[in-house]
Amino acid sequence: MTDDLSPTDRAKFAAARRAADLVEDGMRVGLGTGSTAAWLVRCLGEAVAAGTRLTGVPTSRRTAELAREVGIEVVTLDEARWLDVTIDGADEFDGALNLIKGGGGALLHEKIVATASDRMVVIADAGKAVETLGAFPLPVEVIPFGWQTTRALIEEALAGLDVATREITIRTNGAAPFVTDEGNHILDLHLGRIGDPHRLSAALNALPGVVENGLFLDICDTVVVGHGDGRAELRDLDAAAPAQAGGAAGAVSRDLDD
Numbered sequence: 001m002t003d004d005l006s007p008t009d010r011a012k013f014a015a016a017r018r019a020a021d022l023v024e025d026g027m028r029v030g031l032g033t034g035s036t037a038a039w040l041v042r043c044l045g046e047a048v049a050a051g052t053r054l055t056g057v058p059t060s061r062r063t064a065e066l067a068r069e070v071g072i073e074v075v076t077l078d079e080a081r082w083l084d085v086t087i088d089g090a091d092e093f094d095g096a097l098n099l100i101k102g103g104g105g106a107l108l109h110e111k112i113v114a115t116a117s118d119r120m121v122v123i124a125d126a127g128k129a130v131e132t133l134g135a136f137p138l139p140v141e142v143i144p145f146g147w148q149t150t151r152a153l154i155e156e157a158l159a160g161l162d163v164a165t166r167e168i169t170i171r172t173n174g175a176a177p178f179v180t181d182e183g184n185h186i187l188d189l190h191l192g193r194i195g196d197p198h199r200l201s202a203a204l205n206a207l208p209g210v211v212e213n214g215l216f217l218d219i220c221d222t223v224v225v226g227h228g229d230g231r232a233e234l235r236d237l238d239a240a241a242p243a244q245a246g247g248a249a250g251a252v253s254r255d256l257d258d
């Protein structure tokens, strides 16, 4: 399944394969969205074929389709109610394991599913590690009604916040605005650097018209970092370190050559 992969895809696969080993028989698993999460779903499909029993709650229609294709029993979040683990990709992660997500437009379901889980495990290639969040444009899901007014409100809110740049673009699909699984649009906030992610997240979610933003703060417990040579390294939040400590002090690493 992995012949002819680019180094980045090999890294994504390595992270997904290692994370699939964390799934135990009988678990209810939140299934993320994106190319790294797709590797995970394929790995879990192999585990199911080998006899592991699990139920999956997909975070998007795309993931639901792939999960069914590979033989995973798919249920809704309301049927599962609570999950043992959610495993998902990310666009950026920092030293405190805070994330930017939503590059694939599924951030709303992803945040709901991750929050309804005992543990959130992120799978990512090493290129997603950052010192400070914000180089990746921050996705914000907004309802279509009055989205241009919502964009203006976001611009006003950004004026008082610690960010490097303040450009906002509407995500498109061809000529039309991109539409999420919930029928909403995505505004991408090009901020360069986010000085205070908690303050920004609260300011965005306080605006009418904003449904959710792609900052996942204090949600992720573990990042499995994949490398192009096939290694995967686990970074766990150190319970002793304050979440806002950031940098290497906020997480502990274990090298797992497999």
Ligand SMILES: O=C(CO)[C@H](O)[C@H](O)COP(=O)(O)O
Binding pocket: 032, 033, 034, 035, 036, 037, 088, 089, 090, 091, 100, 101, 102, 103, 104, 105, 106, 107, 110
């Ligand atoms: O948040 C997401 C989708 O909404 C993805 O997990 C994120 O964009 C990473 O994608 P990929 O694994 O393809 O790099």
